[in-house]
Amino acid sequence: MIKVTSSIDWNKWDNFVYSHPKGNIFQTSYMARVYELTQNYEPVSLAVVDQESNDIIAILQAVIVQQMGGVLSLFSSRSIIYGAPIFDEENENIEAVRTLMEHYEKLISNKVIYTEIRNMWDTWQIGSILDQSGYSFTDHFNALIDLNKPIDELWNQLKRDKKRGIKRSEELGITIETCQSKESIKIFYELVKETYNRAKVPLAPISFFEAAFEVLVPKQKALLLFAKDTSNNIIATQFALMYKDRIYAWYTGSREEFLKFHPGDALIWYLLKYGKEQGYKVFDFGGGGGPNKNENLREYKSRFGTEFPCYGRYEKTYSETRSRIASTGLKIYKRLI
Known part of the structure; x- marks a missing residue:
């Protein structure tokens, strides 16, 4: 049996990320602490664990970013996920990703306008799960x-x-x-x-x-x-x-x-x-x-010898109305600065 938890052992968390072939700094407890200390930022740290061994099977670190506080946060909050979710690929625990994303969606959908997943590798293994969860893929270069x-x-x-x-x-x-x-x-x-x-x-x-x-x-x-x-x-x-x-x-x-x-x-x-x-x-x-x-x-x-693999991004909008208001607000902001 598995469960999703936000009470993650930091040592196990960082060991899982570090030993994972797709582990990256944005999925570590270090970045969660950075988000905790940042004004108008809120970390969302979730792990799927084995209930018997308490071993981590999958990790997702997101951050809710509010451009404005108070009531206006409803029209300016978004969730960004860098280089995740990552899961135990060796034992093909891909269903853990489905469980993880279902929990994440229940937690986040009323807090933000949209979620954006910024891929750092080819996500073919979990693409169908994200598609079924309502995410849209767009091409984007790394x-x-x-x-x-x-x-x-x-x-x-x-x-x-x-x-x-x-x-x-x-x-x-x-x-x-x-x-x-x-x-x-x-x-x-x-x-x-x-x-x-x-x-x-x-x-x-x-x-x-x-x-x-x-x-x-x-x-x-x-x-x-x-x-x-x-x-x-x-x-x-x-x-x-x-x-x-x-x-x-x-x-x-x-x-x-x-x-x-x-x-x-x-x-x-x-x-x-x-x-x-x-x-x-x-x-x-x-x-x-x-x-x-x-x-x-x-x-x-x-011009520095850079290569541009197209790993793309996933996005899911929870409120089209709030999204349109946020887009208008950004256009006004750009005119003011």
Whole structure:
């Protein structure tokens, strides 16, 4: 017999995720703690366990994100699932996923407008279960760089403009430094907020990044980088995550007046070298957008030698009315910033 529980033994949880071939940082108890410490974020942590052995069979870590508080949360809340659910594939416990998703749906459907599952691999094994649960699949690209090659080969696969940009940043004396002070999150946030405002997209609250720094950096699961000019001005930043064999380019930001110094190129090249030197096998460059949009994003990332597997996303809307109101609100937000 199996049961679904939200009272998960943290050691068993993290051991299950770490030993799973599809285990990722977003499904760990570390990220649950980050969500708990973030304003207007709520973790949803569920596990299917064997009632006799209490062993974990399947895991799902989601996060409810509210763009606005109070009554308006009904029109701005969504649930995001990164790289899950994962289940015991060795013993083919796929029905545990069905049980897990049924429990999740009962728990979440009245709290959010929609759920989005952001896949990190081919989900053919559980696709039919998600289809039957009312989820719709859409194509969406991931962006990955294989680090299983010599550093010279990583350099050679960069396009000419990226090589020029990296060399130019070196000539101008741009240096990359690792930050160990939580107080620096304020500077990091200013840079990222400036970048997101230019792109006219919402940004997570500063408490999210403060929590990530507090929880993940001491565990060597995250790295905060600053790019500085010769006057010691911080001109760009990168917050990277690290877990198992993967290093993630998570959030980045830069000052517009310093873009001509190519600090973004320098930061990515630093992470590629760091990842290679530390034995990571995959550089996760984040999403690559959908087939009919984000072409500029894919073009930029492709110039570092990025590949774009299409693992797609699943989405389920619980209220079409609230979804339309939220969409209208986002359009107004973009006009205001």
